[in-house]
Amino acid sequence: MRSPIPILLSLTWLYQASATSVQQVARCALLAARFPDATLPQDNSTSSPYYTERTSFWSWTEWLEPTCVFLPNSTQQVSEAVIIFTDYDCPFAIRGGGHSAIRGAANIDDGIMVNMKRIRDLDFSPDNKTITIGMGYTWAEVYEIVEPLGYMVPGGRFAGVGTGLALGAGVSYFANERGLTIDNVVNHRVVLANGTVMEANEHTNNDLHWALRGGSNNFGVVTHITLPAIPHQGMHGGRVTYPPNTVDALTNLTYEYQVRTSVEAPDTHVLSTYVYDGESNVTYGFTPVVYQRNATQMPPSLQPWLDIEHSNSTVRNRTYGDLARELVAGFPNGLVQTHYSLTVYPSLEYFRFLRERFSEFCAGFSHIEGFAGLHTLMAITPAAIAKAGRNNPIGLNRARPDTTLTVLYLGLQFNNEEDIDEVFPDWDIFIRTMEAEAKLQDVLFPYIMLTYSDDNQEVIASYGEENVSRLQAIQQKYDPSLVFQRLVTGGQKIPLR
């Protein structure tokens, strides 16, 4: 039931971008007629709000040219807009915090970018056990509201990162004992393709709730999620910088952290990080180390991270919001970013192998302006795997019993898009080689974490066939005309049946 497109369009909407199709311009005009304060037409001047929206992404790879930007401020506005998109077969993208590096994951050429940023209401439940947040917040903004009240939520570790994390996987400071963020979400409020607003939780629409724990943008536009309110009296942590000569010792410690410390001292969080710096052509350690207690010093379990020679440490008694801001200071948005993710069983031999090969690979590109490599290792503890259980589609419990899984992040950044053609093809081959080597060493686990994945990786297929079939069936049930498959094309999509 398509209604005729109104004939009276304002001039702004008639005379604009040729890069965009006439149909999309008309659809944006419809949206603008309905939501004049919430629709930004294409405008190439670099001072326009439109330009700001189209370029406000962590990675340059997401700078696209949407026909217009839509900024809904409520679930109701999202619902009305989705009905328009569905009725007119209008391609759109859903943008949370804009930290995906996958081209088109949260932005779009010749279509409408829906930016969630005005959906920012935050409510505690009457008993203070849970917090419901609008999907327009970044994690640091949430922390700055809830921490002074004595609470935290299991969200992202870096300022600027948004709530898309909570639909993909989510490694938080609380991951060792509480599991992934997706497993902590107790309610999703989601706008389906036909505009219906559904609550999805353990009791109601629990199949949809299950699917959204890793299903990302494949089922609807999520407008709110509910997370546990974790009572919190301060923490002790910061980032420690280690010189290049320590990396072998750091790898040993990282292995120890993965297999033992993360399990035995779950109130800690270490994000083992190596940075390759193209300018100096060296790899050094740059690791956030956190104890979740209001303490004046590190517990014995984390002391080894301070015993290794280091050139700087910002470890102190502070807030998570404060640390989140420190961790991104000096890392501007808009550079070319690319990253892949693999999951392995912890292996000292493989960890060392990968670190050495990655440094060698990076050294081959030191001539590229602004070139840097980033390699991190993250623990999914047996407790986190148990918490996931059968409650999400990602299939972690295919792992051997009583083991930690290690999620590997391998990323590159550089200044200029002209260098992409030189770097990306070799980069892809490098990753395939490292993946094959993990398989040869019998340490590869088939799960690919969505939030750290590249477009070339088949994330949802990595959840396992049985779960892909179930996701397909749930998609059929809640989105029978496959709107979120056909019109929301960016990011990791469910394989078609």
Ligand SMILES: Cc1cc2nc3c(=O)[nH]c(=O)nc-3n(C[C@H](O)[C@H](O)[C@H](O)COP(=O)(O)OP(=O)(O)OC[C@H]3O[C@@H](n4cnc5c(N)ncnc54)[C@H](O)[C@@H]3O)c2cc1C
């Ligand atoms: C500097 C940096 C630090 C990071 N730190 C962490 C960390 O500590 N822990 C961690 O787990 N991950 C971390 N990540 C990875 C992060 O989880 C992913 O980049 C994630 O995609 C970010 O979500 P976003 O909302 O910012 O991104 P976006 O690019 O806006 O969204 C990501 C995907 O989610 C979809 N999506 C977003 N919102 C909605 C919605 N409301 N409804 C439906 N679909 C939606 C989008 O369509 C898109 O495909 C980090 C990434 C960066 C770049």
Ligand SMILES: *[C@@H]1O[C@H](CO)[C@@H](O)[C@H](O)[C@H]1NC(C)=O
């Ligand atoms: C904006 O720039 C693009 C090229 O980058 C061009 O195709 C388009 O017509 C321009 N839009 C407007 C409104 O000038």
Ligand SMILES: *[C@@H]1O[C@H](CO)[C@@H](O)[C@H](O)[C@H]1NC(C)=O
């Ligand atoms: C949303 O915007 C509309 C106008 O576009 C305004 O009337 C309404 O009060 C806003 N709602 C919220 C929750 O800000």
Ligand SMILES: *[C@@H]1O[C@H](CO)[C@@H](O)[C@H](O)[C@H]1NC(C)=O
């Ligand atoms: C919930 O937390 C708020 C803010 O800290 C506090 O004022 C209120 O008394 C708490 N309510 C309950 C029921 O604990």
Ligand SMILES: *[C@@H]1O[C@H](CO)[C@@H](O)[C@H](O)[C@H]1NC(C)=O
């Ligand atoms: C941390 O502990 C100190 C001393 O016990 C206390 O004064 C302070 O209020 C605590 N900090 C927070 C954030 O609760």
Ligand SMILES: *[C@@H]1O[C@H](CO)[C@@H](O)[C@H](O)[C@H]1NC(C)=O
């Ligand atoms: C790391 O561990 C290996 C194997 O246990 C050991 O041979 C090596 O000396 C250790 N390296 C450092 C720097 O501690």
Ligand SMILES: *[C@@H]1O[C@H](CO)[C@@H](O)[C@H](O)[C@H]1NC(C)=O
């Ligand atoms: C970078 O360092 C590696 C050894 O770590 C060396 O082989 C290579 O030649 C160096 N590259 C440059 C440009 O100095």
Ligand SMILES: *[C@@H]1O[C@H](CO)[C@@H](O)[C@H](O)[C@H]1NC(C)=O
């Ligand atoms: C931590 O810092 C806060 C504020 O800076 C202070 O009130 C508190 O006493 C400190 N806690 C400890 C244990 O030092």
Ligand SMILES: *[C@@H]1O[C@H](CO)[C@@H](O)[C@H](O)[C@H]1NC(C)=O
């Ligand atoms: C240590 O790190 C902090 C925060 O990044 C910085 O302000 C300080 O200058 C650094 N100190 C040294 C000695 O590098």
Ligand SMILES: *[C@@H]1O[C@H](CO)[C@@H](O)[C@H](O)[C@H]1NC(C)=O
């Ligand atoms: C599907 O995921 C569930 C967890 O939700 C898991 O128990 C099951 O093993 C997975 N199925 C397959 C075939 O991997």
Ligand SMILES: *[C@@H]1O[C@H](CO)[C@@H](O)[C@H](O)[C@H]1NC(C)=O
């Ligand atoms: C919208 O779709 C859902 C899921 O298919 C269905 O339950 C609901 O009845 C539909 N609503 C309308 C108004 O068609």
